[in-house]
Amino acid sequence: MYLKHFELQEMPFSLTTDTHFYVDGDSHRPTLISTLTALEMGEGYVKITGEVGSGKTLICRKLIEQMPKKWWPVVLTSPKINPIQLIHAIALELKIRFEPGASPHFISKLVAKRLMQLKLDGRRVVLLVDEAQLLQPKTLETLRLLANLETAKEKLLQVVLVGQPELDIRLSRPEHRQLAQRIAFSSELQPLPRSAQGIRSYVVTRLVQAGHCNGELFSTMALRHIAKESNGVPRVINVLCHKALIAAMGDGSRSVKRQHALLAAKDSQGVIRSTWFQLQTAA
Ligand SMILES: Nc1ncnc2c1ncn2[C@@H]1O[C@H](COP(=O)(O)OP(=O)(O)OP(=O)(O)O)[C@@H](O)[C@H]1O
Numbered sequence: 063m064y065l066k067h068f069e070l071q072e073m074p075f076s077l078t079t080d081t082h083f084y085v086d087g088d089s090h091r092p093t094l095i096s097t098l099t100a101l102e103m104g105e106g107y108v109k110i111t112g113e114v115g116s117g118k119t120l121i122c123r124k125l126i127e128q129m130p131k132k133w134w135p136v137v138l139t140s141p142k143i144n145p146i147q148l149i150h151a152i153a154l155e156l157k158i159r160f161e162p163g164a165s166p167h168f169i170s171k172l173v174a175k176r177l178m179q180l181k182l183d184g185r186r187v188v189l190l191v192d193e194a195q196l197l198q199p200k201t202l203e204t205l206r207l208l209a210n211l212e213t214a215k216e217k218l219l220q221v222v223l224v225g226q227p228e229l230d231i232r233l234s235r236p237e238h239r240q241l242a243q244r245i246a247f248s249s250e251l252q253p254l255p256r257s258a259q260g261i262r263s264y265v266v267t268r269l270v271q272a273g274h275c276n277g278e279l280f281s282t283m284a285l286r287h288i289a290k291e292s293n294g295v296p297r298v299i300n301v302l303c304h305k306a307l308i309a310a311m312g313d314g315s316r317s318v319k320r321q322h323a324l325l326a327a328k329d330s331q332g333v334i335r336s337t338w339f340q341l342q343t344a345a
């Protein structure tokens with residue numbers, strides 16, 4: 063596509079959540095640090111919320127990447143599961159072997175035993191639940207019971223709940239108040255500032271990571287327009303930057319100017335409207 067034209071080695075604004083492209087923003091950095099610190103301190107629960115496309119899944123991957131080697135991350139990426147499936151998923155991640163017909167009660171006991179053994183070995187088991195807003199009430203309750211397991215001093219299982227703002231609505235229900243009360247640390251991922259300056263380092267860093275010599279491909283006016291149209295939401299910035307690069311190449315231009323950003327936005331109205339809707343309903 064435009065890789066050769068702009069002297070890039072890989073796509074700079076791909077929508078995959080590749081930690082190689084992580085940018086240490088003003089909201090992402092503190093979230094990462096405070097979550098790791100809370101886990102290190104032994105907190106039972108940590109919660110991270112953020113709008114669609116704000117970088118929650120990327121933060122999960124960064125957390126795993128930055129955890130000390132002795133920690134044991136257990137990742138739950140499809141939380142639309144029932145309590146039995148939850149126990150099975152955790153048991154599998156902890157490499158517990160059990161017969162296909164084993165009862166959930168028996169598997170739960172094996173999980174508890176394994177968690178105790180890991181604690182004695184100095185391992186810290188951290189369960190990361192991405193898309194936690196989708197957890198069913200009964201599954202959330204089973205999770206709470208598992209996270210209740212502890213020695214006299216420490217939790218055997220620490221939980222990071224990561225989800226869209228609906229997660230807070232779910233946790234505010236009366237049946238989840240015991241769990242909600244135990245969440246001592248929470249962070250909310252914010253969009254980037256809606257100005258050229260606010261998104262410049264994001265765009266430049268991703269371009270450099272993709273192999274560009276200095277990342278200076280977008281004019282200030284182009285960045286300003288992209289910042290405004292995207293509301294600073296990283297996924298939307300990616301879509302607009304990608305399309306603006308295509309428009310610039312189509313024009314035979316070596317850099318991205320305002321008219322290319324305008325074309326990109328015109329071509330992405332569905333994506334842009336979804337962001338406006340999110341932010342307005344959140345306000
Ligand atoms: N700090 C960041 N640095 C670099 N890229 C980022 C950052 N935050 C988000 N992105 C990029 O934005 C896109 C969306 O990120 P991600 O999938 O993590 O969002 P999400 O909050 O999990 O969205 P959803 O609510 O839809 O699950 C990805 O391409 C990701 O790489």
Ligand SMILES: [Mg+2]
Pocket residue numbers: 118119120192193
């Ligand atoms: Mg996600």
